[in-house]
Amino acid sequence: MFAFIVRRIVNLIPTFVLATLVAWIVIEIAPGDFATQFAFDQVDPNKAERIRSVLGLDRPWYVRYLFWLRNLVVEGDLGTSLTSKGSVTALIVPRMTNSLVLLLPATILTYLIAIPIGVYSALRKYSLGDRVLTVFSLIGLAVPNFFLALIFLALSVQWFQANGWFLVPTGGMTSTDYSDLTSFRQLTDVAWHMIVPLIVVVTSSLAFTTRIMRGEMLEILGQDYIRTARAKGLSERVVNYKHALRNAIIVIISTIGGILPGLISGAGTVEFVTGWPGITPLFIRSIFAQDVYVIMALLTILTLLLMIGNLISDLALALIDPRIRY
């Protein structure tokens, strides 16, 4: 096992370099650069060229990539944002933290709800409960996050206009008087603001995980060794939860690799519509502005976390599934 871990960690190095190189090339392939947006300056026609020169954007792409890689590896420096001219790290860390604050409870909640629902649906296949949950799951899958968030936004506004007070906030992560609140009130304030984005995120991911869990349980329950277990006279509880669930959950564990980067990669459009100050808006804006160092910083961190997540996932599988040995 130890040799496996060392081997995997060593393998991460070329994978990481290759991943960042490909990401850099993809960004470079996009037409134009950061300075292009200044081409329309009516007062200063040379602005775009001057910015291009000052920022070194007129150098070959591979030279800039090598500089960036050297700074990252040697100094741990993610670079300087072309837009804000400040440290990329200072720019992204608070926003990633905000995304984590939303997505960690959302992820935990998703698994806490989805796994029992998936098991229930599988054990009571085609029952009324299964059909109702299936319908809700399909709605959760079909309705885009941003649309669900917009509905909540509209309801929040309607409620305020009808009653003069907010049932749930129209957006944001904290109230304007947040810094004047006690620690406990700050906690409840964030929780209150989290209600809508949490419901939206959980609803969409719940559907997917529930369907996976249900399908996997159904497949396992049809296996010969489950029939054997029943033939041995084991109770239904033991058959379902010790033999079937333990095997069915392997597929969920194999997705852990994607959870780690998913926790900080933002909640997508939900963050836009609910005003949650996560990483997604910064990422999207950086793409539009072609702020290459912010984009690369995010991709780098996500790549790293994905690789670590996959390693953890593999190790967890070995612990759960006795057939897997490294």
Added chain:
Amino acid sequence: MHRIVVHLFVLASLTLAVSALAQSYQWPAEYAPTLKQGGTIQETTFGDIGTLNPYLTSSANETAIFNGVAGPSIVLRDWAGTRSFKKADGSFNLYWGKEIEEVVPEQEFIITVREGWKWSDGVEMTTDDVLATYTIVGDPEVESNDFSCSVVDEEPVEVEILGKYQYRVRLAKPQVNAISQNECVTTNGLMPAHIFMPVYEAQGAEGIKTMWGVDADPSEIISGGPYMITEFRPGERLVLEANPSYGEFVQAADGSPIPGPDRWVVTVTEDQNQELSRVVTGQASFYWPTTLDQVRALREAVDGGTISGTLNANIGPDTLVDFITYNFNNTDPCKQAMFRSPTFKSAISIMIDRNALVQAALGGLGFPAKDWNNASAAPFDAPNLDPFDFDPEQGVAMIRSLGFTELDADGVLMNPETGCRVEFDLQFNSGNERRGQEALVTSQTLAPYGVKINPREVSFEIWVNSIVGDLDFDETGARTVDYDAQIWGLAGGDVDNPNFDNGLRINSNLNSWNKSKSDVEAWEILMDRLTVKMADTLDLQERVAVYNERAALMREYLPMTPLISPAFHIYTDLSGLWPLEALDANSIESPYRPGGFREHLASP
């Protein structure tokens, strides 16, 4: 105990005495007659705040906010009056400036500033701050957005310190409203020299770039304006509180200290629905809606009593004007001949129903355009031009006069001798629904008359390359993008001299119709000369006359075919706003500047 009281009394007396020594400024009654003190103002800003350094930002939103924090300007633009830095009698509208001697008209000034004005840390503002600002802004490595202000014709603006409160500014050559050059460098942020210069001298431009980033402690940020930054939550909120020392040297007309409100909360939004939801639930003190849906939602909220402010819709045109330009360098000889023909362009122009464009693209909240500037740029709004006619029959007759006398099998006008058809693509930048509607309605309006226009949505990059670049175009090949025609627009140009030097001159970067240096018509040469003449004409009335002459020339030859302007609207629940007649899209673009209304707003 008695001693302490005496000491405190002496200290307070000294403070009052120092304050009294400050050469304060009192706003004229039309700007700030009285100010209600206290309270909180809330606003939303679209897009995140990427830096807390007023001197580095290139974002208009950030600049607007940070102008309440950066140091004062020398003079004010009188938006409620002359719209200039000068009064009607020719004297300057002084602010921090105490006296300005115009040594060489519109080229050299000796500026004396008021004494006793202080940064929020108690250090006095002096000409050291002016010199620091010029030095740092003028270093291109700093990447200040105001760098272009520190040079004239690529020559740096010369600054000479004559004393603690006096300095000389000299430009390379006289230019229109020359004091604005000084304003441009200092207004966007007179820098506290005692904070910035030690860093600049030790670490150069890189040191400046590391200052006051988003991870800075707000308490370390020095303010020279009416507000101080007290809290920043990335991606979420910026909180400003009144700078108590500011009111010591700047007061409203009734003598009350400025600013009136204690607190100003700026909430960051990244989504228009999110922003609107805040406004219609009373979480924003003012807001500029831009679409019909936004205006409608606000009207419902106001009429329903949910929010208590006033919505003033359709006050006038926004600074933006959309127009069509045609590619004179098109490689298709048929199209090139059409696009270079003034008759053809005039025909297309009068076949466009601009009122229909306003209805379709703006839901009726807009104005037909007659020039590339509009009323918000007055007096540079071409009063000598009539609105465009809408006369498609006349337009068809004009096209037929060019030899396009027959309809082909597709119902498109064609020239039987050359085989050329009246068909071209009309491109617009992807995602711009307004321009998409303009292209679509234009296409649908002209189709029954045998003019085939194909609306074409293109990527931002193609759209940009159709306008800029190609400065080394040599006639033998195609341009970077061999486009036919495209819709684009301009907004927010120079209010003193909208000569549009880098667009209307031959082979300039924003001249999107003809990139050739040699294959130009006589009218293009004349337009080029009038543009240069505008820049050299120092007298306002004469400059307006040159503008009008050029506007008439452009109407005849139509290098740009003006289409429409969106309307400008404002909602606010605050008092202290300018009179409605003084509000227009140009003045409101500077709401936070001294001379704008951030200082003057009273709390709700």
